[in-house]
Amino acid sequence: MKPPLHQPTSVAEACELLDTLEETMVYGGGTAIQILIKQGVLFAGNLVDLSRVPGLAEIEETAEGLRVGPMTTLRRMETSEVVRRRVPLAAQTYGHVANPRVRNTASVGGNIAHGDYRLDPPTALLVLGARVELTSVRGTRAVPIRDFFVDFQVTAVEPGELITALHIPAAPAGNSSTFVKMSSLGENDWPAASVAAQVDVERRTLRLGLGALAHVPRYVEVPLDGRGVDAAVAAATAAVEPELDPIPDVRGSADYKRKLGLVATEDAVRRAWEEAR
Amino acid sequence: MKLIQLTVNGRRYDLPVDDDELLLDVLRDKIGAYSVREGCGVGACGACTVLVGGISVSSCLARAVRYDGAELTTADGLPEDDAVVTAFVESRAMQCGYCIPGFVLMAHELLAENPQPDREQIVAHLEGNICRCGTYQEICRAVEVAAERRERA
Secondary structure, eight states, rough: OOOEEEOOSSSSHHHHHHHHSSSSSEESSOOOHHHHHTTTTTOEEEEETTTTTTTOOEEESSSSSSEEOOBHHHHHHHHHHHHHHHHHHHHHHHTSSSSSSHHOOHHOOOHHOOOOTTTTTTHHHHHHHHHHHHHEEEEEEEEEGGGEEEEEEESOOOOOEEEEEEEEOOOOOOOOOEEEOOOOOOSSSSSSSEEEEEOTTTTEEEEEESSSSSSSSSEEEOOOOOHHHHHHHHHHHHGGGOOOOOOOBBTOOHHHHHHHHHHHHHHHHHHHHHOOO | OEEEEEEETTEEEEEEEETTOHHIIIIIIIIIOOOOOOOSSSSSSTTEEEEETTTTEGGGGGGGGTTOOEEOOOOGSSOOOOOOHHHHTTTTTOOOOTTTHHHHHHHHHHHHHOOOOOHHHHHHHHTTTTTOOOHHHHHHHHHHHHHHHHHHH
Protein backbone atom coordinates (compact mmCIF):
# COMPACT_ATOMS: atom_id res chain seq x y z
CA MET A 1 0.00 0.00 0.00
CA LYS A 2 1.33 3.42 -0.96
CA PRO A 3 1.27 5.77 2.01
CA PRO A 4 -1.12 8.68 1.33
CA LEU A 5 0.42 12.16 1.14
CA HIS A 6 -1.30 14.71 3.37
CA GLN A 7 -0.71 18.38 2.64
CA PRO A 8 -1.49 20.54 5.67
CA THR A 9 -1.37 24.33 5.35
CA SER A 10 -0.39 25.23 8.93
CA VAL A 11 1.88 23.93 11.67
CA ALA A 12 -1.17 23.30 13.86
CA GLU A 13 -2.79 21.20 11.15
CA ALA A 14 0.46 19.30 10.57
CA CYS A 15 0.74 18.54 14.31
CA GLU A 16 -2.89 17.43 14.39
CA LEU A 17 -2.23 14.99 11.52
CA LEU A 18 0.93 13.71 13.18
CA ASP A 19 -1.03 13.16 16.39
CA THR A 20 -3.99 11.32 14.91
CA LEU A 21 -2.72 9.35 11.89
CA GLU A 22 -0.95 5.99 12.17
CA GLU A 23 2.75 5.51 11.37
CA THR A 24 3.27 9.03 10.13
CA MET A 25 6.42 10.37 8.58
CA VAL A 26 7.09 14.02 7.86
CA TYR A 27 7.89 14.76 4.22
CA GLY A 28 10.29 17.71 3.98
CA GLY A 29 12.43 18.08 0.87
CA GLY A 30 11.77 14.42 0.14
CA THR A 31 15.14 13.55 -1.37
CA ALA A 32 16.00 10.88 1.20
CA ILE A 33 12.40 9.62 1.45
CA GLN A 34 12.07 9.18 -2.32
CA ILE A 35 15.32 7.21 -2.49
CA LEU A 36 14.23 4.99 0.42
CA ILE A 37 10.86 4.41 -1.28
CA LYS A 38 12.64 3.36 -4.49
CA GLN A 39 14.84 1.03 -2.48
CA GLY A 40 11.74 -0.46 -0.88
CA VAL A 41 12.95 0.25 2.66
CA LEU A 42 10.64 3.06 3.75
CA PHE A 43 8.01 1.96 6.21
CA ALA A 44 5.39 4.65 6.76
CA GLY A 45 1.61 4.56 6.87
CA ASN A 46 1.09 8.25 6.14
CA LEU A 47 3.25 11.05 4.80
CA VAL A 48 2.75 14.61 6.06
CA ASP A 49 4.10 17.02 3.45
CA LEU A 50 5.27 20.41 4.73
CA SER A 51 5.60 22.13 1.34
CA ARG A 52 2.28 24.00 1.74
CA VAL A 53 2.89 25.22 5.27
CA PRO A 54 3.95 28.87 4.98
CA GLY A 55 6.83 30.35 6.97
CA LEU A 56 8.90 27.21 7.49
CA ALA A 57 11.79 28.22 5.22
CA GLU A 58 12.93 31.39 6.97
CA ILE A 59 16.44 32.12 8.20
CA GLU A 60 16.29 34.68 11.02
CA GLU A 61 19.23 36.39 12.62
CA THR A 62 18.90 36.28 16.42
CA ALA A 63 20.98 37.73 19.24
CA GLU A 64 22.55 34.31 19.73
CA GLY A 65 23.03 33.36 16.08
CA LEU A 66 20.43 31.97 13.71
CA ARG A 67 16.97 30.49 13.85
CA VAL A 68 16.52 28.33 10.76
CA GLY A 69 13.16 27.04 9.55
CA PRO A 70 13.01 23.30 8.86
CA MET A 71 12.12 23.66 5.17
CA THR A 72 15.12 25.87 4.45
CA THR A 73 17.08 24.14 1.71
CA LEU A 74 20.64 22.95 2.28
CA ARG A 75 21.72 25.11 -0.65
CA ARG A 76 20.43 28.25 1.04
CA MET A 77 22.44 27.33 4.14
CA GLU A 78 25.47 27.10 1.88
CA THR A 79 24.93 30.34 -0.06
CA SER A 80 23.02 32.65 2.30
CA GLU A 81 24.98 35.74 3.29
CA VAL A 82 23.77 35.70 6.88
CA VAL A 83 24.70 32.03 7.38
CA ARG A 84 28.17 32.62 5.92
CA ARG A 85 28.67 35.59 8.20
CA ARG A 86 27.27 34.22 11.47
CA VAL A 87 28.12 30.51 11.20
CA PRO A 88 30.69 29.98 8.45
CA LEU A 89 31.28 26.38 9.58
CA ALA A 90 27.61 25.59 8.93
CA ALA A 91 27.70 27.20 5.47
CA GLN A 92 30.85 25.28 4.58
CA THR A 93 29.50 21.96 5.82
CA TYR A 94 26.05 22.25 4.22
CA GLY A 95 27.89 22.96 0.94
CA HIS A 96 29.40 19.47 1.02
CA VAL A 97 26.15 17.49 1.04
CA ALA A 98 25.50 15.46 -2.15
CA ASN A 99 25.45 17.90 -5.11
CA PRO A 100 24.05 21.42 -5.71
CA ARG A 101 20.84 20.12 -7.26
CA VAL A 102 20.01 17.81 -4.36
CA ARG A 103 20.90 20.66 -1.97
CA ASN A 104 18.28 22.79 -3.77
CA THR A 105 15.57 20.40 -2.62
CA ALA A 106 16.78 18.71 0.57
CA SER A 107 15.66 20.46 3.76
CA VAL A 108 17.47 21.35 6.99
CA GLY A 109 14.83 19.65 9.15
CA GLY A 110 14.58 16.53 7.01
CA ASN A 111 18.34 16.20 6.96
CA ILE A 112 18.69 15.86 10.73
CA ALA A 113 15.41 13.95 11.11
CA HIS A 114 16.83 11.36 8.71
CA GLY A 115 19.47 10.89 11.40
CA ASP A 116 21.90 8.97 9.24
CA TYR A 117 25.32 8.56 10.85
CA ARG A 118 27.10 9.64 7.66
CA LEU A 119 25.42 13.01 7.16
CA ASP A 120 27.67 16.08 6.95
CA PRO A 121 25.56 18.79 8.68
CA PRO A 122 25.35 17.07 12.10
CA THR A 123 29.15 17.26 12.45
CA ALA A 124 29.04 21.07 12.29
CA LEU A 125 25.83 21.37 14.32
CA LEU A 126 27.39 19.26 17.11
CA VAL A 127 30.46 21.52 17.19
CA LEU A 128 28.32 24.67 17.20
CA GLY A 129 26.00 23.40 19.94
CA ALA A 130 22.78 23.82 17.98
CA ARG A 131 19.32 23.16 19.45
CA VAL A 132 16.40 21.48 17.74
CA GLU A 133 12.94 22.92 18.34
CA LEU A 134 10.22 20.24 18.33
CA THR A 135 6.52 21.02 18.21
CA SER A 136 3.52 18.75 18.73
CA VAL A 137 -0.07 19.11 19.91
CA ARG A 138 1.38 18.90 23.43
CA GLY A 139 3.54 22.00 22.95
CA THR A 140 7.12 22.89 22.07
CA ARG A 141 10.41 21.68 23.49
CA ALA A 142 14.06 22.15 22.61
CA VAL A 143 16.59 19.33 22.38
CA PRO A 144 20.33 20.02 22.30
CA ILE A 145 21.76 18.56 19.10
CA ARG A 146 24.32 16.73 21.24
CA ASP A 147 21.41 14.68 22.68
CA PHE A 148 19.52 14.44 19.39
CA PHE A 149 21.14 11.47 17.64
CA VAL A 150 20.08 8.61 19.85
CA ASP A 151 20.89 5.43 17.95
CA PHE A 152 21.30 4.05 14.42
CA GLN A 153 18.94 6.26 12.38
CA VAL A 154 17.03 7.03 15.58
CA THR A 155 16.66 10.62 16.78
CA ALA A 156 15.10 12.32 19.78
CA VAL A 157 12.00 13.20 17.70
CA GLU A 158 9.05 11.51 19.42
CA PRO A 159 5.97 10.24 17.57
CA GLY A 160 3.72 13.23 16.83
CA GLU A 161 6.55 15.74 16.90
CA LEU A 162 7.65 18.04 14.11
CA ILE A 163 10.98 19.86 13.83
CA THR A 164 9.92 23.52 13.68
CA ALA A 165 13.33 25.21 13.93
CA LEU A 166 17.03 24.75 14.30
CA HIS A 167 18.77 27.27 16.55
CA ILE A 168 22.44 27.68 15.69
CA PRO A 169 24.54 29.83 18.01
CA ALA A 170 27.25 31.84 16.29
CA ALA A 171 30.77 30.93 17.33
CA PRO A 172 32.35 33.69 19.46
CA ALA A 173 34.46 36.11 17.44
CA GLY A 174 37.98 34.92 16.73
CA ASN A 175 37.14 31.22 16.78
CA SER A 176 38.01 29.29 13.69
CA SER A 177 36.72 26.10 12.24
CA THR A 178 36.66 23.80 9.25
CA PHE A 179 35.07 20.67 7.85
CA VAL A 180 36.97 17.77 6.31
CA LYS A 181 35.24 15.01 4.36
CA MET A 182 36.93 11.87 3.05
CA SER A 183 35.14 9.72 0.52
CA SER A 184 36.61 6.48 -0.74
CA LEU A 185 34.36 5.82 -3.75
CA GLY A 186 33.39 9.13 -5.30
CA GLU A 187 33.22 12.83 -4.52
CA ASN A 188 29.44 12.80 -4.02
CA ASP A 189 29.18 9.49 -2.24
CA TRP A 190 28.67 9.12 1.49
CA PRO A 191 31.96 9.80 3.29
CA ALA A 192 34.10 7.08 4.83
CA ALA A 193 35.05 9.66 7.47
CA SER A 194 34.18 13.30 8.13
CA VAL A 195 35.22 15.72 10.86
CA ALA A 196 34.15 19.26 11.74
CA ALA A 197 36.59 21.06 14.03
CA GLN A 198 36.48 24.34 15.91
CA VAL A 199 39.49 25.81 17.68
CA ASP A 200 38.62 28.08 20.56
CA VAL A 201 40.21 31.48 20.17
CA GLU A 202 41.87 31.14 23.55
CA ARG A 203 43.19 27.74 22.42
CA ARG A 204 41.57 26.29 25.48
CA THR A 205 38.99 24.08 23.81
CA LEU A 206 38.77 22.07 20.67
CA ARG A 207 35.32 20.93 19.55
CA LEU A 208 35.01 18.04 17.13
CA GLY A 209 32.03 16.53 15.32
CA LEU A 210 32.53 13.09 13.77
CA GLY A 211 30.53 11.73 10.83
CA ALA A 212 30.41 8.18 9.45
CA LEU A 213 32.76 6.98 12.18
CA ALA A 214 30.20 5.30 14.47
CA HIS A 215 26.52 4.33 14.19
CA VAL A 216 25.62 7.90 15.22
CA PRO A 217 27.35 11.24 14.61
CA ARG A 218 29.60 11.83 17.64
CA TYR A 219 30.76 14.91 19.55
CA VAL A 220 34.16 15.17 21.22
CA GLU A 221 35.45 18.09 23.27
CA VAL A 222 39.18 18.37 23.96
CA PRO A 223 40.76 20.74 26.47
CA LEU A 224 43.86 22.44 25.13
CA ASP A 225 46.94 23.28 27.13
CA GLY A 226 48.39 25.94 24.87
CA ARG A 227 51.42 23.92 23.74
CA GLY A 228 50.87 24.43 20.05
CA VAL A 229 49.31 22.67 17.10
CA ASP A 230 51.19 19.35 17.37
CA ALA A 231 50.08 18.93 20.98
CA ALA A 232 46.53 19.82 19.92
CA VAL A 233 46.59 17.17 17.19
CA ALA A 234 47.92 14.57 19.64
CA ALA A 235 45.24 15.46 22.20
CA ALA A 236 42.52 15.40 19.53
CA THR A 237 43.44 12.04 18.04
CA ALA A 238 43.82 10.52 21.55
CA ALA A 239 40.33 11.78 22.46
CA VAL A 240 38.77 10.72 19.15
CA GLU A 241 40.24 7.22 18.97
CA PRO A 242 38.04 5.59 21.64
CA GLU A 243 34.94 7.12 19.97
CA LEU A 244 35.64 5.42 16.65
CA ASP A 245 33.40 2.46 15.99
CA PRO A 246 32.80 2.58 12.24
CA ILE A 247 30.43 0.31 10.36
CA PRO A 248 32.30 -1.65 7.67
CA ASP A 249 30.75 -1.48 4.21
CA VAL A 250 31.61 -1.10 0.54
CA ARG A 251 33.42 2.17 1.38
CA GLY A 252 35.98 0.43 3.56
CA SER A 253 36.60 -1.90 6.48
CA ALA A 254 36.17 -0.73 10.06
CA ASP A 255 39.93 -0.62 10.37
CA TYR A 256 40.36 1.51 7.27
CA LYS A 257 37.68 3.96 8.40
CA ARG A 258 39.21 4.15 11.86
CA LYS A 259 42.54 5.15 10.33
CA LEU A 260 40.82 7.60 7.99
CA GLY A 261 38.98 9.08 10.97
CA LEU A 262 42.29 9.89 12.64
CA VAL A 263 43.67 11.39 9.42
CA ALA A 264 40.54 13.51 9.00
CA THR A 265 40.79 14.61 12.64
CA GLU A 266 44.40 15.70 12.20
CA ASP A 267 43.61 17.50 8.92
CA ALA A 268 40.65 19.32 10.43
CA VAL A 269 42.56 20.40 13.55
CA ARG A 270 45.56 21.63 11.55
CA ARG A 271 43.42 23.56 9.07
CA ALA A 272 41.28 25.15 11.78
CA TRP A 273 44.43 25.99 13.74
CA GLU A 274 46.02 27.58 10.70
CA GLU A 275 42.95 29.76 10.21
CA ALA A 276 42.97 30.80 13.85
CA ARG A 277 46.47 32.25 13.55
CA MET B 1 -5.74 12.09 -8.13
CA LYS B 2 -5.23 15.79 -7.69
CA LEU B 3 -5.45 18.46 -10.33
CA ILE B 4 -2.29 20.56 -10.64
CA GLN B 5 -1.19 23.33 -12.93
CA LEU B 6 2.30 23.42 -14.40
CA THR B 7 3.81 25.97 -16.73
CA VAL B 8 6.41 24.18 -18.80
CA ASN B 9 8.55 26.23 -21.17
CA GLY B 10 5.94 28.99 -21.12
CA ARG B 11 2.96 26.74 -21.85
CA ARG B 12 0.30 26.01 -19.24
CA TYR B 13 -0.90 22.51 -18.46
CA ASP B 14 -3.72 21.39 -16.18
CA LEU B 15 -2.93 17.84 -15.17
CA PRO B 16 -4.48 15.22 -12.94
CA VAL B 17 -1.67 13.50 -11.00
CA ASP B 18 -1.38 10.77 -8.39
CA ASP B 19 0.16 11.66 -5.01
CA ASP B 20 3.29 9.67 -5.71
CA GLU B 21 3.73 10.48 -9.41
CA LEU B 22 7.19 11.81 -10.15
CA LEU B 23 7.73 15.08 -11.97
CA LEU B 24 10.03 13.15 -14.32
CA ASP B 25 7.20 10.83 -15.42
CA VAL B 26 4.67 13.65 -15.75
CA LEU B 27 7.02 15.68 -17.94
CA ARG B 28 7.82 12.74 -20.20
CA ASP B 29 4.54 10.84 -20.34
CA LYS B 30 1.96 13.63 -20.06
CA ILE B 31 3.77 16.60 -21.62
CA GLY B 32 6.23 14.90 -23.96
CA ALA B 33 9.31 16.72 -22.66
CA TYR B 34 11.65 13.89 -23.66
CA SER B 35 14.86 15.83 -22.97
CA VAL B 36 14.16 15.06 -19.30
CA ARG B 37 15.65 11.62 -18.80
CA GLU B 38 16.02 9.03 -16.13
CA GLY B 39 19.55 7.95 -15.32
CA CYS B 40 20.40 6.85 -11.81
CA GLY B 41 16.99 7.53 -10.25
CA VAL B 42 18.55 8.81 -7.02
CA GLY B 43 19.56 12.42 -7.81
CA ALA B 44 23.21 11.62 -8.43
CA CYS B 45 23.55 11.77 -12.24
CA GLY B 46 21.62 14.86 -13.34
CA ALA B 47 19.99 13.43 -16.49
CA CYS B 48 16.52 14.31 -15.11
CA THR B 49 17.40 17.93 -14.24
CA VAL B 50 14.71 20.57 -14.72
CA LEU B 51 14.71 24.21 -13.65
CA VAL B 52 11.89 25.25 -11.33
CA GLY B 53 11.78 29.03 -11.24
CA GLY B 54 15.40 28.91 -12.40
CA ILE B 55 16.50 26.52 -9.64
CA SER B 56 17.76 23.06 -10.59
CA VAL B 57 15.77 20.09 -9.34
CA SER B 58 16.18 16.34 -9.82
CA SER B 59 12.78 15.47 -11.25
CA CYS B 60 13.34 11.78 -10.43
CA LEU B 61 13.07 12.61 -6.70
CA ALA B 62 10.30 15.23 -7.03
CA ARG B 63 6.62 14.49 -6.56
CA ALA B 64 4.65 16.42 -9.17
CA VAL B 65 1.86 17.22 -6.72
CA ARG B 66 4.27 19.43 -4.77
CA TYR B 67 4.95 21.61 -7.82
CA ASP B 68 1.41 22.89 -8.37
CA GLY B 69 1.67 26.37 -9.91
CA ALA B 70 5.40 26.08 -10.68
CA GLU B 71 7.15 27.43 -13.76
CA LEU B 72 9.46 24.85 -15.26
CA THR B 73 12.12 24.97 -17.92
CA THR B 74 13.37 21.85 -19.66
CA ALA B 75 16.10 21.76 -22.26
CA ASP B 76 13.43 21.34 -24.99
CA GLY B 77 12.24 24.82 -24.11
CA LEU B 78 15.51 26.60 -24.81
CA PRO B 79 15.74 28.58 -28.06
CA GLU B 80 17.94 27.18 -30.83
CA ASP B 81 20.36 30.10 -30.54
CA ASP B 82 20.65 29.72 -26.76
CA ALA B 83 24.18 30.74 -25.70
CA VAL B 84 24.75 27.58 -23.65
CA VAL B 85 23.30 25.21 -26.26
CA THR B 86 25.37 26.70 -29.10
CA ALA B 87 28.51 26.65 -26.94
CA PHE B 88 27.94 22.95 -26.21
CA VAL B 89 27.46 22.19 -29.92
CA GLU B 90 30.50 24.17 -31.04
CA SER B 91 32.70 22.79 -28.27
CA ARG B 92 31.64 19.26 -29.29
CA ALA B 93 30.79 18.70 -25.67
CA MET B 94 28.88 15.48 -26.24
CA GLN B 95 29.04 12.04 -27.69
CA CYS B 96 25.80 10.15 -27.08
CA GLY B 97 24.13 13.25 -25.65
CA TYR B 98 21.93 11.49 -23.07
CA CYS B 99 23.25 13.59 -20.18
CA ILE B 100 23.58 16.89 -22.04
CA PRO B 101 20.16 18.46 -21.33
CA GLY B 102 20.97 18.15 -17.63
CA PHE B 103 24.40 19.70 -18.03
CA VAL B 104 22.94 22.54 -20.12
CA LEU B 105 20.35 23.38 -17.46
CA MET B 106 22.90 23.20 -14.64
CA ALA B 107 25.10 25.56 -16.68
CA HIS B 108 22.15 27.96 -17.03
CA GLU B 109 21.59 27.96 -13.29
CA LEU B 110 25.30 28.56 -12.65
CA LEU B 111 25.60 31.43 -15.14
CA ALA B 112 22.48 33.12 -13.76
CA GLU B 113 24.05 33.09 -10.28
CA ASN B 114 27.62 33.70 -11.32
CA PRO B 115 28.07 35.07 -14.86
CA GLN B 116 31.86 34.65 -14.87
CA PRO B 117 32.64 31.38 -13.09
CA ASP B 118 36.20 30.06 -12.99
CA ARG B 119 36.99 26.44 -13.80
CA GLU B 120 36.79 25.37 -10.17
CA GLN B 121 33.34 26.92 -9.76
CA ILE B 122 32.14 25.26 -12.96
CA VAL B 123 33.36 21.86 -11.77
CA ALA B 124 31.78 22.40 -8.34
CA HIS B 125 28.41 23.26 -9.85
CA LEU B 126 28.42 20.33 -12.27
CA GLU B 127 29.68 17.80 -9.72
CA GLY B 128 26.30 16.10 -9.55
CA ASN B 129 26.10 15.42 -13.28
CA ILE B 130 27.57 12.32 -14.85
CA CYS B 131 28.60 11.85 -18.49
CA ARG B 132 29.40 8.23 -19.25
CA CYS B 133 31.09 9.21 -22.52
CA GLY B 134 33.46 11.28 -20.39
CA THR B 135 33.36 14.56 -22.28
CA TYR B 136 33.93 16.55 -19.09
CA GLN B 137 36.79 18.65 -20.47
CA GLU B 138 34.69 19.76 -23.44
CA ILE B 139 31.67 20.37 -21.19
CA CYS B 140 33.67 22.66 -18.90
CA ARG B 141 35.08 24.46 -21.93
CA ALA B 142 31.56 24.88 -23.33
CA VAL B 143 30.42 26.54 -20.11
CA GLU B 144 33.39 28.92 -20.31
CA VAL B 145 32.56 29.74 -23.94
CA ALA B 146 28.91 30.34 -23.01
CA ALA B 147 29.99 32.66 -20.18
CA GLU B 148 32.22 34.70 -22.51
CA ARG B 149 29.48 34.89 -25.11
CA ARG B 150 26.83 36.00 -22.64
CA GLU B 151 29.24 38.65 -21.37
CA ARG B 152 29.68 40.08 -24.86
CA ALA B 153 25.98 39.91 -25.73
